[in-house]
Amino acid sequence: MNELPDNPEFRCGYIAIVGRPNVGKSTLMNALIGAKVSITSRKAQTTRHRITGIQTKDNTQFVYIDTPGFQTRHANALNRTLNRTVTTTLTAADVILLIVEAGTFGAPDQQVLDLLPKNVPCILVINKSDRMKDKAIMMPFAQKVAALFPFTAVVPVSATLRFQLDNLEGEIRKHLPQNPPMFAEDDITDRSEKFLAAEIVREKLFRFVGDELPYTSTVLIEKFEQEGNLRRVFVAILVDRDGHKSMVIGNKGARLKEISTQSRIDMEKLFGGPVYLEIWVKVKSGWADNEAGLRAYGYE
Numbered sequence: 001m002n003e004l005p006d007n008p009e010f011r012c013g014y015i016a017i018v019g020r021p022n023v024g025k026s027t028l029m030n031a032l033i034g035a036k037v038s039i040t041s042r043k044a045q046t047t048r049h050r051i052t053g054i055q056t057k058d059n060t061q062f063v064y065i066d067t068p069g070f071q072t073r074h075a076n077a078l079n080r081t082l083n084r085t086v087t088t089t090l091t092a093a094d095v096i097l098l099i100v101e102a103g104t105f106g107a108p109d110q111q112v113l114d115l116l117p118k119n120v121p122c123i124l125v126i127n128k129s130d131r132m133k134d135k136a137i138m139m140p141f142a143q144k145v146a147a148l149f150p151f152t153a154v155v156p157v158s159a160t161l162r163f164q165l166d167n168l169e170g171e172i173r174k175h176l177p178q179n180p181p182m183f184a185e186d187d188i189t190d191r192s193e194k195f196l197a198a199e200i201v202r203e204k205l206f207r208f209v210g211d212e213l214p215y216t217s218t219v220l221i222e223k224f225e226q227e228g229n230l231r232r233v234f235v236a237i238l239v240d241r242d243g244h245k246s247m248v249i250g251n252k253g254a255r256l257k258e259i260s261t262q263s264r265i266d267m268e269k270l271f272g273g274p275v276y277l278e279i280w281v282k283v284k285s286g287w288a289d290n291e292a293g294l295r296a297y298g299y300e
């Protein structure tokens with residue numbers, strides 16, 4: 001979709017965002033594009049799909065691909081699928097951002113580093129630098145990790161404080177190919193509203209049910225209708241067991257009500273119109289261990 005005038009200076013390409021779970025990949029992508037298209041939480045395994053975040057500015061279209069945190073623990077079908085998303089995203093990237101957390105580099109980080117192709121520019125992004133109180137530690141940490149791979153740049157950032165993001169964008173731009181834009185100038189993602197709606201509910205589920213709920217719960221949009229400016233969204237939260245169902249519903253339905261209210265507020269903000277939202281909780285066990293089940297729920 002080339003809506004901008006022909007401009008040989010224009011650059012556009014794919015930027016893969018990879019790293020172990022919970023280092024702040026999704027928070028960083030949202031901060032870079034200035035909109036919340038990828039959900040975030042303090043729990044690991046928040047992102048479960050490849051999510052595109054697009055920003056067009058300064059003669060550049062940045063097409064970021066947020067990926068699930070690379071899984072090294074349980075080898076079930078869901079985790080195999082999540083990891084496949086990471087490896088296929090890497091093969092299509094013009095630039096790669098390896099995200100690590102300031103002060104921490106362990107075996108799960110090394111495993112992602114081992115996946116990096118040698119022929120694609122890769123920038124080491126040290127996120128959560130706001131947490132590193134003693135600035136004198138940053139330099140030796142950065143040097144230690146930088147020595148492990150021929151990174152084209154090393155950029156400490158803070159996604160939550162939006163610190164050093166301009167610097168990071170400048171480093172990325174250097175490596176993007178000269179191409180016309182692939183998306184319209186005001187596009188922020190290539191994902192559908194239906195998909196984004198499911199993600200928003202999943203985020204609230206993570207936030208409000210907290211650590212008690214196993215990560216094998218998921219969200220299914222049963223119906224998504226639009227009439228004028230009004231969206232009607234019918235959602236099923238799928239859990240493994242009866243006990244999990246009551247956790248989600250909460251005392252006298254209080255938790256489910258909170259999940260619904262907060263989801264609706266976020267959807268109205270993102271879609272720019274009123275939303276009618278109904279959420280049901282259903283028990284469906286074993287879906288995360290089953291390839292056919294995964295496909296049915298939208299995992300590639």
Ligand SMILES: Nc1nc2c(ncn2[C@@H]2O[C@H](COP(=O)(O)OP(=O)(O)OP(=O)(O)O)[C@@H](O)[C@H]2O)c(=O)[nH]1
Binds near residue numbers: 039161
């Ligand atoms: N202090 C601080 N916290 C951050 C920063 N960036 C992200 N976080 C927090 O780190 C947690 C994980 O952030 P996410 O963006 O969901 O991490 P992720 O890497 O996408 O996680 P997965 O999708 O599970 O792999 C959240 O609680 C964020 O608020 C940062 O720059 N500073």
Ligand SMILES: [Mg+2]
Binds near residue numbers: 026039040046047067
């Ligand atoms: Mg994420």
